[in-house]
Amino acid sequence: MKLSVMLTQLTQGMFVSVEIFLLTLLFSLPLGLLVSFGRMSKNKVVSAIVKFYIAIMRGTPLMLQLIVVYFAPFYIFGVNLKGFRFPAIIIAFSVNYAAYFAEIYRGGIEAIPKGQYEAAQVLGYNKVQTFFRIIFPQVLRIITPSVTNETITLVKDTSLAFVLAQAEMFTIAKQIAAKEASVGPLMVAGLFYFVFNFVVAYVMDRIEKKLNYY
């Protein structure tokens, strides 16, 4: 196989990886905030359920979760998700990452001094205004380094989609490697992930600097 053919195939795979990455962030970041609210809820039932959900998400392999999301509907309800492979992957990634992000949000929110809420209350801010104007912007600054960590992990975790035979970069690299009996394609894939993460780290660093204005 010519190098150019291999690179083309790998690049196509990379686009799928990037797609998984971006869609997962898009859904898991807001979902994580909701989950963190549930986790901190004064309602004991809600917080217990959310705690259990987080425990499962963090306590079992993401690979297993991918398999469960894709195949469980068939084994339990007889519904075949064929053709919904990609959405299943996004769902599995999103609910998994939301659990991690939720705990990061919680750490950030709990780090804000009580006095900030009290000052806002006395000055007439309602609860929504207090959260989104006073608390959340400060939380963002606190959590950016942890979010960067998770985001970088996510780049590499997208390779787990190979377990559902999704044609992302790692799956393709493995196929070519097997066909050509060479580790070359896997090395190239490794380089792709590295460059991808280099860009992610750079972007996150810029965001961090931007948030450090005060």
Place this chain on the structure above:
Amino acid sequence: MNEKPILELKNLRKSFGGNEVLKDISLTVNRGEVVSIIGPSGSGKSTALRCATLLETMEGGSLAYKGSVAASDEDGTMRYSDKQELKKIRRCFGLVFQNFNLFPHYSVLKNITEPVILSGQADKKEAEERGLKLLERLGLKDKADAYPSSLSGGQQQRVSIARALAMQPDILFFDEPTSALDPELTGEVLKVIKGLAAEHMTMVIVTHEMKFAREVSDRIIFMENGVIHSQGTPDELFNSDDERLNTFIGKLEN
């Protein structure tokens, strides 16, 4: 003068986990009055202030601003007014905290203007004019665009006073406004409060600064163990022959 008292707090009771910190506190403040609350740590001064500013819930007694009832107990259960009413009542007072509680991610000016704008009192332009005027008065005009973290403690506390004043409250509460400051910075903050007193701003000040309380107050309240031990004009209190009061004042003056 038939105006209702700005603040009317009656028979306030409050406990934390079985420990009764406020036993029976009543305090009426009329427009233009400056009242200082003094007393040893743990006497309940700050808790009383926090109940009056709705940061803590009362367990007994009643609270009203300008005749509007915020809370009252009926047959032993506390009833707070509805959200709308409480929102209206919160407009009556401002509070200056011991540790400022400025919003660190906002510039000095935005700290002052945003609450004004959100409350609907003024539009952005008007609020900024109001804010800049206050900053000028407090000697901080050049700090309008600075962030709180770049200011000294005294400057931060003056900003937080400006922030409270911008809302044009009927009464301003101070919760140990200089306790987090060194003596030099304390002076600049006390000067500002004295200036407000001279303009007959209605104020309730919890403080450990005896000399200041004596100079600035119309009335001083001495609290101990959750009750008002004694109260009166500064002269009455400082010339009292009550032994406990004298020990306390004497200790702090030296």
